[in-house]
Amino acid sequence: MTLKLSRSQITAVLAALLVLLAGCSALGGSDGEAPTETDATTEEATASEATTEAQTETNTTSEDAASELSGRMLVVVEGQEKHLDTEPGAKFSFNETDEHTWEAEEPLTLAEALEAANVTAEPDSLTIDGETYNESDTNTTITYQVAGTEIEDPSEYELEDMNPAHEIVVRVDDHDQEVPGRLVEQSHPHPHGRLNMTVDGEPVDFTQERYVMSSEAFHFHGDEDAARWHGHSLNLTAAYAISTFPGMEVSGDSMTYNGTVYQRNGSETSFTVTVDGEEVDPNTYVLKDGDSVQVTLNETDASPVNQAAS
Structure with missing residues (x-):
């Protein structure tokens, strides 16, 4: 049997097919939209930012570790050992568990470091615990040493990171000790x-x-x-x-x-x-x-x- 359709019926059938095809396309897209170029760019920028932050944090930690100096120090005045102390937050301090180990957050001269511990160190005098000792005093010797080498002026020697086998020595000696x-x-x-x-x-x-x-x-x-x-x-x-x-x-x-x-x-x-x-x-x-x-x-x-x- 031959099916004959009028022009108006053919038009209606084509319209229905177009609607059906459009619906299928919509259903296929409902599972997930394909990422756009804008989305990809945003993700790349976020990843790059995270990497930069991680690198910055690593570099900062390395710089902080490199800037910290440490060593050992012995202070003896008239035969008696002196244990120095500094105010909290000072750039120069002594280790809480080892009274001979000092730490510095930044480069300092020996005189500046001792000043943080309320000690005034000059080439020919030393003031500690409120008392001043002078090289000109009878039978008095003032000595500053770093790793066995005498330092004439503590204001001209800058602290260095030191081998634990070496130390800074500050001494005041007299003939009566x-x-x-x-x-x-x-x-x-x-x-x-x-x-x-x-x-x-x-x-x-x-x-x-x-x-x-x-x-x-x-x-x-x-x-x-x-x-x-x-x-x-x-x-x-x-x-x-x-x-x-x-x-x-x-x-x-x-x-x-x-x-x-x-x-x-x-x-x-x-x-x-x-x-x-x-x-x-x-x-x-x-x-x-x-x-x-x-x-x-x-x-x-x-x-x-x-x-x-x-």
Whole structure:
């Protein structure tokens, strides 16, 4: 059978088909709209912003860590150790769990750091606990040291991040302080240096067992071959240190070595002690970190021993 449609009926059928197709298209789009170019750009910008923030935070943390300086410090005044303190929030402070460890938020001079702890440090004077000590005072010595090197002006030395084996030392010494003073443990800041001794031109071998660990206050370590001495007290004079060795004793202007007495600038014998090339009075000179000590004993040609040998 042949189906005949009029023009108006054909038009109606086409219109219905168009409506049906439009509905299918709408149903397909209801599952999720395809991302537009604007949406993609927004997502990229957000991701980039998050990455930048993370990088900034990392860089800031690294810069903060790099700007923090730390080290160790020992302050001794007339034989007594002083533990310094600063106000909360100060740019220079001491560790809460280690009173010898200092921390600085930014570069400071040694004088500025000490000022934060209410200590006024000048090349020839030191004011601490309300009292001022001057180099011009009788028998008074003021010393600033960093890792064994003397600092003449604390206002010209800028703090550096320091190896824990080294420290800043501030000392005021006089002739009346107790010797050897309080003994300190291995972990406490303490001085190290070198010691050489000659008797009539012959060097003394400090690697011998009797010279190693002969005293708690002053000694050599057996595994270092007498390469350096260790001082484990606050006020260790050169005379006290030398006298800790068996067969040696410094008393006044003389030194006894294996039964022979050597006089300082005597007519028949001589006895000198130098530190870093400069002669010192061993009875009053307090050993400091980095000191190179030389003890020299000699018998002159006029001594009875040399006259008998000639």
